[in-house]
Amino acid sequence: MRYQIIPVTSFQQNCSLLWCERSRKCAIVDPGGEIGKIIAAIESQELIPERILITHGHIDHAGGAAALAKALGVVIEGPHQEDRFWLENMPQQAEIFGFPQVETFTPERWLEQGDRVTVGDEQLEVIHTPGHTPGHLTFYHAPSKLALVGDVIFQGSIGRTDFPRSDYATLIRSIRERLWPLGDDCRFVPGHGPESTFGEERLHNPFLRD
Structure with missing residues (x-):
């Protein structure tokens, strides 16, 4: 499995392309906007779009999904249905x-x-990681030890919990009970900012140090 991060919109949200090297089929994770930029990256890598995956329903992660799905002729999968209200309120x-x-x-x-979920010949595990939003998901590729965590955890920080139906205790529990077991050597792509590993965050993240 290979990947490319494409920062989009004024929020500099990390849209990610994930692709199967054998089939060249790809998934687009969290296309928040600037769909022309995303399509250009797909074409540059000579990939075959297969599906769009959404970690959660905030506009900077899902705002471009409908238009991109139409442009590419692919389906959208995710988030968890507990984020339905966020998708319904997208115009607001x-x-x-x-x-x-x-x-x-x-x-x-x-x-x-x-x-x-499949990406060509590869599979991603779906992990429900609520707290930032109630229906937030993480996508994990076990062979690569790679997790796409949306806005659950960042290098040196964690997701906001001041939104409707966000909850700090739930977020911390999601990280400790569902992400830490993936291993200290697991790399993660956050929704914003640089990549890190869970081991680094266990040592240095002020919200999460053991």
Whole structure:
């Protein structure tokens, strides 16, 4: 499994391309906007779009999903159905945060803890990691020891919990009970900012030090 990070929108959100090296099929994770930039990256790598994956329903992660799905002719999967209210309120989110007008959408499949999604010949495990939002998901590729964690954890920080139905204790529990078991050597791509490993964050993250 290979990947490329594509920062998009004024929020510099880390949209990610994940692809199977054998088939060249790819998934686009969290296309928050600037879909022309995302399509250019897909074409540059000569990839075959297969699906869009959404970690959670905030506009900087899902705002471009509907338009990109139409442009590429692919399905959207995720987030967990507990984030339905965020997707339904996408136009209001756009207005509040100064995004261009966006389309709301219903994913082809709501995802749950223990589900799997395919990217060509590869598989991603779906881990429900609520706290930042109630339906937040993490996508994990075990052979690569790579996790795409959305806004659960960042290098040196954690996701905000001042949104509707966010919860600090739930977020910390998600990290400790569902991400730490993946191993200290697991690399993660956060929703914003640089990559890190869970081991580094256990040692140095002021919110999470053991």
